[in-house]
Amino acid sequence: MDPGLPRPPDPNRICGAAPVRALFLRRPQAVLRLFFTPDLAEFARPLAGYMARQRRPYREVPPDELARIAGTTHHGGVVAVAQARFAEPLPGHALPAELAQAPLILVLDGIGNPHNLGAIARSAAFFGCRALILSDDPRQADLSDAAFRTAEGGLEHLRVLRARNLPVLLKGMRGRFLTVAAVASGGPAPGAVARDRPIALVLGNEEDGLPAPTREACEATVTLPGSGLVESLNVAAAAAVLLHALGGAR
Numbered sequence: 001m002d003p004g005l006p007r008p009p010d011p012n013r014i015c016g017a018a019p020v021r022a023l024f025l026r027r028p029q030a031v032l033r034l035f036f037t038p039d040l041a042e043f044a045r046p047l048a049g050y051m052a053r054q055r056r057p058y059r060e061v062p063p064d065e066l067a068r069i070a071g072t073t074h075h076g077g078v079v080a081v082a083q084a085r086f087a088e089p090l091p092g093h094a095l096p097a098e099l100a101q102a103p104l105i106l107v108l109d110g111i112g113n114p115h116n117l118g119a120i121a122r123s124a125a126f127f128g129c130r131a132l133i134l135s136d137d138p139r140q141a142d143l144s145d146a147a148f149r150t151a152e153g154g155l156e157h158l159r160v161l162r163a164r165n166l167p168v169l170l171k172g173m174r175g176r177f178l179t180v181a182a183v184a185s186g187g188p189a190p191g192a193v194a195r196d197r198p199i200a201l202v203l204g205n206e207e208d209g210l211p212a213p214t215r216e217a218c219e220a221t222v223t224l225p226g227s228g229l230v231e232s233l234n235v236a237a238a239a240a241v242l243l244h245a246l247g248g249a250r
Contacts, residue, residue, distance in 0.1 A: 008084075009084040010084060011032055011081050011082055011083055011084055012081070012082045012083070012143070012145055012148060013069070013070050013071060013079055013080075013082075014080045014081075014082055014145070014148050014149075015070050015072065015074065015075040015076055015078070015079050015145070015148075015149045016074075016075070016076030016078065016149055016152070017040065017043055018152045018153040019148050019149060019151065019152060019153045019156075020047070020078050020079070020080045021153060022153030022155075022156035022157065023080055023082060023153075023156055024047050024080070025156065026157065027082070027085075028050060030082045030083040030085070031050075031051070031081070031082050032056060032081045032083065033051075033056065033057045033080070033081040034047055034048060034051050034056075034057075034058035034059075034078075034079075034080050034081075035058070035059055035061050035066055035069050035078070035079045035080075035081075036048075036058075036059075036060055036061070036066070036079070037061065037062065037066055037077045037078070038060060039077050040076075040077035040078045041060055043077075043078065044058075044060075047080075063077075066079060069081075070145075071145065072145075074149065087132075087142055087143060087160045087162040088159070088160065088161050088162065089162050089164070090161050090162065090163055090164055090169070092164075093163075093165060093168045093172055094169070095133075095161075095169075095173065096159075099131050100176060102129075102130045102131060103128070103199075103247075104127070104128065104129050104130075104199055104200075104243070104247065105130070105132075105133060105177065105198070105199075105200045106120065106124045106132050106133070106239065106243070107132075107133045107135075107166070107170070107179075107200055107203070108120065108132065108133070108134050108135065108203055109135040109137055109140065109166055109202060109203070109204050109210055109214050110137040110139045110140050110204055110205030110210075110211070111134075111139075111141055111203065111204075111205065111206065111235060112139040112141055112206060113141060114141045114144045114146040114147040114150070115147070115150045115236075116141075116206065116234070116235055116236045117141045117143075117150075117151075118146065118147040118148065118149065118152075118154070118155070119151070119236035119239075119240075120132075120203070120236050121147065121150075121151040121154040121155045121160075122150065122151045122153075122154035123154075123236070123239055123240040123243055124154065124158060124239070124243065125151075125153070125154035125155075125157040126154070127240075127243040129243070131158060131159040132159070132160045133162075133163055133166075133200075134160065134161065134162045135163055135166040136162060136163060136164060137166075137205075137211070139205060142162075143155065143160060166217070167214055167216070167217035168217075170200070170202070170214065170217040171217050174219060175197075176197065176198070177197055177198050177199065177200040178193070178194055178197045178198070178199050178200070178219055178220060179200045179202060179217070179219050179220070180193060180199055180200065180201050180218060180219070180220045180221065180246070181202045181204075181210055181214070181215045181218035181220070181221045181222070182202060182203050182210075182222055182223075182242060183209065183210065183215070183221045183222070183223055184209060184223065184232045185223055186221065186223060187220075187221030187222045187223035188220075188222060188223065189222070189224070189225050190222055190224070190242060190245035190246055191245070193220060193222050194220070195247065199246050201222075201239075201242055201246060202218055203235055203238070203239055206234075206235050222242065222246070224238060224241055224242065224245075
C-alpha cells in the first residue's frame with residue numbers, strides 16, 4: 001500500500017447468532033469471511049452456503065481460535081468479518097427525505113460507551129425506530145464491534161446518521177417532529193408529553209447529560225419519575241423505558 005494513502009478501516013467483527021443473522025439478512029454483500037464453532041454448525045449451514053456461492057471464505061474452528069478471530073471470548077460461537085460500517089455523515093442540516101415521515105427517531109449526543117450505544121440501538125429497533133442520529137460531539141461513540149455485539153442485530157435495522165451541528169438540525173426538525181430532551185430532573189413525566197406529532201427523543205452523555213445548546217434547541221423535556229433512592233437510570237435503560245412510554249411500536 002502507498003504509505004502516503006490513509007489506511008483503510010479495519011473490518012467489523014460481528015459476533016453472536018442474532019447479530020450475524022441480521023447482518024446476512026440486511027447486508028449480505030458486506031460479509032467478507034465467516035467463522036463458527038462446531039456447536040453452531042447447523043445455524044451456520046445456510047450462511048456458509050451463501051458464502052460458498054459468493055466464493056468467500058468460511059470455516060469451522062475451535063472456540064479458542066474463534067476467540068482470537070473475534071478479539072473476545074464473548075463471540076457466541078459465530079463471527080462474521082464484514083466491511084467496516086460507520087454512521088453516515090449528514091450532508092446538510094436536514095434529515096433525508098425518507099425519514100421526514102418517521103414516527104419516532106432517537107438522537108444521541110455524547111453517548112460514549114459503545115455498549116450503551118448498542119443497547120440503545122437494540123431498544124430502538126425493538127420499538128420501531130427507523131433511525132439513530134449521532135451528534136458530532138467527540139465523546140459520541142460510533143459503530144464498533146462492541147456496539148454491534150450488544151445491539152443483538154438492532155443496528156442492522158436502523159439507519160445511523162451523524163449530524164454536523166445537532167442544535168441546528170434539531171431546530172430545523174421543529175414543526176414536523178416534537179423534539180424532546182431527556183433530563184434527569186425538572187421535566188414532565190412521559191404521560192404529559194404531547195402526542196400531536198412524531199417524536200425525536202434526545203439523550204445525552206452518561207455523566208454530564210445534554211449540553212446546554214442541545215437542550216435549548218429542543219421544544220420539550222421529559223423526566224422519568226423514580227423512587228428517589230437512586231438518582232437516575234443508566235442511559236440505555238432510560239432509553240428503553242422512554243421509547244415505550246412515548247409510543248414506540250404503537
